[in-house]
Amino acid sequence: MQSVFIELTKYIFAFLMAFYVLSAYRGAIIHKEEKRKGIYVQQYIIIFAIHFLGYYVLYIMKQDVKYIGFYFVQLIYLIIFIAFYYILYPKASRLLVNNMCMLMAVGFIMIARLNFDKCVKQFVIAVLGTVIMFMVPWLLKTVKSFRNFGWIYCITGLVLLCAVLLGSKVYGANLTLSIGAFSVQPAEFVKILYVMFVASMFNKSTTFKQTCIVTAFAALHVIILVLSTDLGAALIFFVVYIAMLYIATRKLVYAGAGLIAGAGASVIAYKLFAHVRARVIVWRNPWEYIDTSGYQICQSLFAIGMGSWFGYGLCQGMPDKIPVAEKDFMFSAISEEFGLIFSIALFLVCLNNLILMMNIASRCKTLFYRLVAVGLGVTYGVQVFLTVGGAIKFIPMTGVTLPFVSYGGSSILSSLIMFALINGMYTMRQDEGDRKDGRKQKAGQTKKKQKCTERYSR
Known part of the structure; x- marks a missing residue:
């Protein structure tokens, strides 16, 4: 049974x-x-x-x-x-x-x-x-100022990733950071900081100079992950940046250049x-x-x-x-x-x-x-x-x-x-949608009152 x-x-x-x-x-x-x-x-x-x-x-x-x-x-x-x-x-x-x-x-x-x-x-x-x-x-x-903390997100993320280089190796990769009896994988949290950093920087400006600065620091995140041989996280960071870069700038040239650079970096990583x-x-x-x-x-x-x-x-x-x-x-x-x-x-x-x-x-x-x-x-x-x-x-x-x-x-x-x-x-x-609907409803009621007033005055 x-x-x-x-x-x-x-x-x-x-x-x-x-x-x-x-x-x-x-x-x-x-x-x-x-x-x-x-x-x-x-x-x-x-x-x-x-x-x-x-x-x-x-x-x-x-x-x-x-x-x-x-x-x-x-x-x-x-x-x-x-x-x-x-x-x-x-x-x-x-x-x-x-x-x-x-x-x-x-x-x-x-x-x-x-x-x-x-x-x-x-x-x-x-x-x-x-x-x-x-x-x-x-x-x-x-807290409306989250969008203004771009460099704080960047520096915090880089410090955590650098700390991982000193951590223990797991299956050939530096993944964890041990604190007493506890161990954490900082890359899991740096993913969020990384997204917030890129979004904050592109929210300020999408000029060529700003794009170059953001690209350089985004690449630094990926390079540290590659040195830690945490290749899964490195690939995630790379693809995320390409997607956010295109959404922010709407320029296929930037995305294409990023993909070419990524392909070249993959070959180099394979050799090294x-x-x-x-x-x-x-x-x-x-x-x-x-x-x-x-x-x-x-x-x-x-x-x-x-x-x-x-x-x-x-x-x-x-x-x-x-x-x-x-x-x-x-x-x-x-x-x-x-x-x-x-x-x-x-x-x-x-x-x-x-x-x-x-x-x-x-x-x-x-x-x-x-x-x-x-x-x-x-x-x-x-x-x-x-x-x-x-x-x-x-x-x-x-x-x-x-x-x-x-x-x-x-x-x-x-x-x-x-x-x-x-x-x-x-x-x-x-x-935002509810406030917009409320304003529309209020505007509609105001128009109705105006029409009623006009009819009464006539």
Whole structure:
């Protein structure tokens, strides 16, 4: 009976996730908030159903009551997360909030399946990050001078990246900075500072001189990351700058020159760094190095292929055979146990987030906020592309995490802050729209009064 139930859950997970994706995209094309309320209810039901079913299967398979206790703690967190966001920021994008909850719920399930202790740590950091996240939209609305701190963002970011050079190496790259028993990945937070720096500088001016200055300091960020051999972050920074440069200047020449320079820098990095060459060689033919450097990507491909459309079932596969599965190869681990339908739907949820972010950016009237929204959106989109693309061998593996899903305290904390900034700008846009509608309504009432006065005078 137990095996029949586990077999049945494979199909339930896949169909629930597929229905969630349909509701997310339906919500994205509906403009009236009133019509979205039914979609929100559907999403809540699916999120809590997947979360409950995942932990129920974990309890059955592990036969440990701690999974039940941990489930209820997470359930309370998700309810408070959704309720507080709605109470504090009723005009925020609830589609983005729901997508965050869905991604975190899936991440908690999969991390708990791989390593319960790491999941507890991830959850604690998520709770602390949520407290910070609730403050960000209020700060963005209250402190109007954020757009004037360009050099502060730049200097702070560069100092943090330089500090990483003195940190410990992780799989051949300087990624973490240890402070006592704690370790952080500064590049996760510098991404946000970097976007704020570029947006602040271009908000002041887009002259050729200003563009050269911003380009030089943006390139300095990338160079330090390359020296740290944190190539995934370096690529994200580069693509984000090209996107923001084009949005700010509207000059294809600048973007084209940047792409050419990036291509040249890639060749130089390949020649200079053995770490880069090794990843490219393994990417081209991992099977030749399956017993050594190609083992990780080969196991990833095995996991995706053997999972097929509906997966082995939660706790039925062997995702723990993939080295560092909970970080770099979470997409592969999910594909093996939940199946390709589920993992593709998960990727489409991430794509839905990107679409919502770009939509918010397109409606921002202030250049600074528009550039910040574009920069954060591109940061998120490129990170998802690098993670999924590396797992399926579409591109060389870069060692970045899948936001909200993969294990990593710095990753989930920075992702929460990024989404809070986006939602803060969405709330500000909604307030501007309400004020504009109010002025129109007031002007209409004034005209009506004038007409009534004219008729009475006649």
